[in-house]
Amino acid sequence: MLENSRAWVRLYSKILERRVHNYRQYFEYAAGLHNPNDSEAAIIEILESYAKGISKSYRFKHPYNSVLMPGEWTITNRALLRSLQRRHQAQMASVVALYPNIVKWFDAKRLKIDSEGAKKYAEVIRKQNQAEVDAYMWDIISTGGAISDEMSKKPDPTLQYVSTLLNIHKIEEGWFFLSVDTNVRRLHSNLTNLKSEIRHFLTYDGKKLVSVDVNNAQPLLSKALFKIDFLADPSTNLNEIIPTDAKEQEQELGMDDTSDGEEQLENINVDYHFETADLAVAEKSLAVERREREFFHLSTVAPEIHTILSIPITKKSKLHKGEKPQTTYLTDIINSLIMFEENSNDYNNVDIVQFFELASAGILYEEFARLMQEAGYEYSSRKHAKLALLLALFTSNSFINSVEAAPKRMFKGIFPSVYRHFTLFKRQDKSILARLLQSIESWLILEQISERLSNEYPDVPIFTVHDSILTTEGNEELVKLIMEEEIEKYLGLKPTLKVELLTPELLLGT
Structure with missing residues (x-):
């Protein structure tokens, strides 16, 4: 039972309305609003x-x-069924058009899951997560403390459990669902939705699967953002770009730590919500565009973000009458890189080289933790190092002034030049950096690595899980080799890849 459950689920009204136009009536009835005096009327x-x-x-x-097991319920409303079926068909058609080389491996007769073993292990995970929550809550009750924001945002263990069971059930029944996020072009599937531990119970043609995963993926991928040829217009004469003083530029453009740094662009829609997009139109345009996306450049990898960063901006100092803005966010980012290159031996820029050497070796979090310890920071575990990096990448520039941003300030102290460069991408929208890194990931994994694997080894099964690729046992070395070659080709860094055999025995220690 979930008597003290935190299992609230957000439901997007526009999607509900698209499936059942009068959905509010159903929810109001289920909430007991038809009989407010009866406490038992609401479910x-x-x-x-x-x-x-x-x-x-x-x-x-x-x-x-209580826990409702998959298979214990059935949708009987024909209109709703038709609506869901149309959506599923549209999604699948668009994915097939984009990535037929990946979709073809989702074969119900070949991709199997040990459902009984997976369900038992899902219960083990649920008990572990619930024990952590119970221990935390007992400590709160005993000390009279307050629930932290971190704990309040954690998913409910039983809700996670039910979701896992549903995913297991779908694979067992051969119900495969694939879609492409039109924002960052990520491919979502039954496997990306499955908890990593449960993937150990998958097989293909009776063979075990192996995961080839990119270590320190997000930091490694950010190397592209330090490459002028990835950002600059190929026709631009870089000698004509005159670098300005870094501190003067920060203050003039309002991206120093005291500013909000998130001015909103007018007349530009930066809310790319996948669920609200017209899938058929959006994905069709992606399919046409794919032929033009072989060139590794911001404009082809993330065209929407390229457009946003190319909008002219006005500096805080007033323009003279008739004078037009002479710079863009992208121009300022390129200026920053030119300064880095011209001062490559400067002590202040050494941290950039160190950052990417550690990311390439796959030990960034461990070494960052050690550096924090040497610098005398109170929090210096690998967990805190990873948190600091995520905060530096994905929170707004102004967040650094808050009490909760201590790990982010640590990152800035140890990698000042890297931190400053990241802030340039987030001056008017904190989500741009995260979206850009995911776009680079999708371009490399889906459109370069997977495409090459399919062309050179058409009989080798491949499944993508964002920054990792799954294949059958015995094929992992060729997948690893091609991943290494393609990533080094485009980023100039050789990645460290983790190869893991997915088998229940490893989880159970038998």
Whole structure:
């Protein structure tokens, strides 16, 4: 039972309305609003959201919040079934058009899962997660403390468990669902939705699977953002770009640590919500565009972001009458790189070389933790090092001034030039850097590595899970070799790859 469950689920109203136009009537009835005086009339609770752009959350009330196993329910509304089927067909058609070399391996007769073993291990995970939550809550009750933001945002263990069971059930039944995120072009599938531990129970043609994973993937991929030829227009004469003083540039453009640094662009929609996109039109355009995406450049890897960064911006100092803005976010980023290259031996830029040497070796988090310890920082574990890097990559520039940003300040202290360069991408939208790195990941894994594997080894099964590729046992070395060659070709860094045999015995220690 989930009597004390935090299992609230956000449901996006536009999607609900698209599937069932009068969905509100159903939810209001389920919430007991038709009989407000009867406390037993409601089977769900609704958590209203008063923040713009945030969906309402819902959860079942006790005693209706017991675990409902997949297969115990059936959709009978024909209109809803047709709507869901049309959406599924549109998604699958678009993915087939883009990545037929990957889709073809999702064969219900060959891709199997040991459902009983997977379900048992899912229960083990649920108990472990629940024990952590219970221990934490007991400590809070005993000390009279407050629940931290980190704990309050953690998914409910039982909700995670039910989701895992549903994913297992879909694979067992051969219900494969694939879609491409039109924002960053990531391929989502049953396997990307499956917890990493549960992938150990998969087989293909009776063979075990092997995962080839890129260590320190996000930091490694960010190397592209330090390459002028990735960012600059090929027709641009770089000698005509005159670098400005770095500190003067920071203050003039409002991206020093005291500024908000997130000015919103007018008349530009930067909210690329995959679920609200017209899938058929968006994916068709991607298919046509794919032929033009072989060139490793910002404009081909992430065209939407390239457009946003190329918008002219006005400096804080007023322009003279009739004078037009002479710079863009992208120009400033390129200026920054030119300064780095001209001062490559400067002590302040040594951290860039060190950062990418560690990322290439796959030991960035461990070494960063050691550097934090040497610098006298209080928090210096691998976990804190990874958190600091994620905060530096994905939070707004102004966040560094908050109490919770201590790990981010650590990152800035140890890798100042890397940190400053990252801030340039997030001046007007903190999500741009994350979206850009995921776009680079998708371009490399889906459009270069997977494509080459399929061309050279058409009989080798491949499944992508974002920055990793799964194949059958015995093929891992050729997958590893091609991943190394392609990543080094485009980033100029040889990656460290982790090869892991996916088998239940490794999980169970037998």
